[in-house]
Amino acid sequence: MDGANGTNGAGSPVPGRTDAARDRDHEGRARNARPRDGLGRPLPYGAEGVPRQPEGIVRPPAQSVAEAQRLLDEGKPFHAHEVFEDAWKSGPDEERELWRGLAQLAVGLTHAARGNRTGGARLLRRGAGAVEEWAAGPGGGPRPHGLDLAGVTAWARELATEVDRASGGPVDPRARAPRLRGAA
Template sequence: MGSASSGRTADARDRDGEGRARNARPRDGLGRPLPYGAAGVERQPEGVVRAPEDSVTEAQALLGAGKPFHAHEVFEDAWKAGPEEERALWRGLAQLAVGLTHSARGNVTGGARLLRRGAGSVREWAGLTGRERPYGMDVAGLAAWARELADEVERDGAAVDARARAPRLRGAS
């Protein structure tokens, strides 16, 4: 049974034809759900297969716009659609974007933890493959950015500005 405030019932949940959850609720720029009927930001389409370079370019545009949650969706698509040997890279990048999302939402513990996990993943991937600049990305710089931001978030205990703290994927952060 739905809540009195939403006016929605259990039968009206957002589901596709096969019964899988498809949350159509509007969201803000950090991916937080808003009340039904509220104006939200345009959702990032899921399941889009892009060339890796296009994934990096699109994710960078979203990060620069202060939408790390949406950038995470792009990285997740690359992680799921890409070759097995690159999945750790894309998963690590998704973790960095989610870490920034949580840090911008004020979730100190979750943000710092995901930033460090993502930093470790991208550095480990580069170490295993010998590829320090996959698709032009500076993985060493991204790992350093993430560790520095994690330290800052824990030290200050306050939400960060996602746009101001967005990394540059292909250059110094």
């Protein structure tokens, strides 16, 4: 299905799909309005999900960090990733890699919490590398916006190693949430 008009790639109709069946925003862009659980997994239409993070919010960096930490503490790393993604997309160019790396860390925790150990470990390491690389760069530093980047990267690498070695089920995202500003 090409998704644009309810047809498959050959232009044949797909049963049950029409333009009206697609979730669209006020500008006509595709948006998935299905409810989601706390880890961002789609639920059936009509099911009760958790409130979604609004997209495209421009927040001051301190507010982004505080909101992401709140969501991580609640066991909602997928939602925290959306906050980091907003900061990455709306922030200054010189900070984009920092926020992108933090978003990858949150997605890594999301995957580990969903039971995707391989993807979780990979994203935790990728995010840790991005954050560490940004901190070592010309515009970086160890504690921008009060973030404990050394602590966050150590947390991510430790969790990635644990996830790789474990044969059990999903990681508890609330219990394994990072402290973005260091020990409380």
